[in-house]
Amino acid sequence: MSAFPSLAIILVAVLHLTVSGIATASHPDFQLLNVKQTLIGTKKPTPLKTFEYHEQSNASESDQGKWKLKLVHRDKLFSNTTTAFHDHSHRFLARMQRDVKRVASLVRLLSGGGGHDGDAAYEVNDFGSDVVSGMDQGSGEYFVRIGVGSPPRSQYMVIDSGSDIVWVQCQPCNQCYRQSDPVFDPANSASYSGVSCTSSVCDRIENSGCHAGRCRYEVMYGDGSYTKGTLALETLTFGRTVVKNVAIGCGHINRGMFIGAAGLLGVGGGSMSLVGQLGGQTGGAFSYCLVSRGSDASGSLVFGRGAMPVGAAWVPLLRNPRAPSFYYVGLSGLGVGGIRVPVSEDTFRLSELGYGGVVMDTGTAVTRFPTLAYxxxxxxxxxxxxxxxxxxxxxxxxxxxxxxxxxSVRVPTVSFYFSGGPILTLPARNFLIPVDDVGTFCFAFASSASGLSIIGNIQQEGIQISFDGANGFVGFGPNVC
Incomplete structure (x- = not known):
């Protein structure tokens, strides 16, 4: 087949939701993938610079009174703390290796269940942060930059919608991995306060312990990474918004795939995540836009009721008591080229015992479906x-x-059919992606031997995604980013 040099059309990453009437391309069942434009994203990432926190640098105020922090894809970052001077092929293969470990850990966790729930009473206004992807940092997929302590020390944090603990590496560091910013020293923070063993906050931590009257925490991740240290109440700063008395882990013994980041910002559905701790003040509401690969623009992470868009297509969130940290959605089917694939809706159903189902996860790159469905x-x-x-x-x-x-090439549309009627039609660059810098593109889905389905961040890129925890919905669109 010959190339199409006359087709000068550049595909814009457009979200198509049939419920909202947003169109993708002139033909409803096909769209164009601009090969040359997409390959721009395979170039070497720019250096990740270490800098001190400035309240004006990371946030912008919207006309709705909410605050956004920048979110950047990890492909665009580069840390001098790592040996990530690789071409796109090396970065891609490393990303897939991490992704396999991530999925394996989710499958193990969700097979075993577990988790705590509870309430929190911290006050905060709508706020947010830019998000930075962390692939080349050797850790999580996306990073956000926030201030920790008083005065605030700027730190890169891994964003994880499947985790509940907020933690940073702390001095004295008995065992720490390398990070881009200086390790946080609680001795230099006027707002740091250790949590006592008798505190109700300590009771909400799994595997909590006690040492010298202070609550100890320990978090083990499925890939062998871990963090251990002291639970504390600390001030976090998002742009010009200051949030006091957030329970965070101050990690003195840390190991794993977090190189470059100072720690992890859990935004899962459990009570100890940042979302859970903010409680009724934000109603469990937050929104994010994961920036598309190859883009110089920033994505965003925004908290608060003001982050909920008008005109989104809303899908009910499903809760799994066995795994309250995870955000489940009802998926009824898949479509290619406007034709529904013959797969039973039962394939994606969350069972009464908490098995199977469809999880939306920022920490997984590639969407997985059970083998028969895939x-x-x-x-x-x-x-x-x-x-x-x-x-x-x-x-x-x-x-x-x-x-x-x-x-450019003409490819069929790929769609997710959600329970209740909404249909999400993906941009072409979200399902046919470059895996090297010479023009090899792959269908960006994979099979799972388990009954669990995971909607990964590659498929979420460029789409405004909002979680309304108070009302139990996740929204798609109406904006692209």
């Missing part, structure tokens, strides 16, 4: 792209194409 989904896509030259599979991807001679 195979039918992939085969439907392959059948409608028979005119594109195939390439060998790469890493976890078994369906790849050689698009090195193309300027």
């Amino acid at each position: 195979n039918a989904f992939r085969d439907a896509f392959v059948a409608q792209t028979a005119n594109l030259p195939r390439a060998s599979g790469v890493s976890i991807f078994d369906t790849c194409y050689n698009l090195s001679g193309f300027v």
Whole structure:
């Protein structure tokens, strides 16, 4: 098949929600992937710089009174604390290796269940932060930069919608990995206060302990990473918004895949996440836009009722008592080229015992579906792209194409059918992605041997996603980012 040099159309990452009538392309069942434009994102990332916290630098005030912090894709960052001077292929393969570990840990966790719930009473106005992706930092997928302590010390934090603990590495550091910013020293913070063993906050921590009258915490992650230290109440600063008495872990013994970041900002559904601690003041409401690969723009993470958009397509959130940290959604089916794939809705159902279901996760890159569903989904896509030259599979991807001679290609639409009617049609760059810098693109989904489905961050990129915890809904759109 010949290339299409006359097609000078640049695909804009447009969200199509059939319930809101937002269109994607001129033909409802096909769209264009601009190969050359997408490959721009495979260039070497820019250096990640260490700098002190300035309240004006990380936030902007909206006309609704909420605060946003910048969110940047980790592909665009580069840390001199790592040896990440690699080409796109190396970065991609490293990302897939981390992703396999992430998914394996989620499957183990959700198979075993567990978690605590509870209430919190911290006051805060609507606020937010820019988010930075952390792939080249050797840790989580996306980073956010916030101030910790008084005066605030600026730190990069991994954003994780599947975790509940907020923690940073702390001095004295008995065992710490390398991070981009100086390690936080609680001795230099006027607002740091250790939590006593008898505190109700300590009771809400799994695997809590007691040492010298202070509450000790320990968090183990599925990939072997861990953090151990003292639980404390501390002030966090988001732009010009100051949030006092946030329970955080002050980690003195830390190890794992967090290199570059100072720690982790859990925004899961449990009571000890930042969202849970803010409680009724934000109503569990937050919104994020994960910036698309290759873009110089910033994404955002925003907290508060003011973050809830008008005109979004809302899908009910499902709660799993076995895993209260995770955000489940009802998925009824998949579509390719406007045709629904023959997969039973039961394949995606969350059982009464808490197994299976569909989790939305910022920490997983590639969307996973149970094997039978994935195979039918992939085969439907392959059948409608028979005119594109195939390439060998790469890493976890078994369906790849050689698009090195193309300027743009016409591909079928890919859609998620949610329970209740909404249909999310993905931008082409969210399901056919470059895996090297020479034109190999792969169908960015994978199979899961378990019954668990995960909607990963590649598929979420460029789409405004909002969580309304008080009313139990997740919204898609109406804005793109």
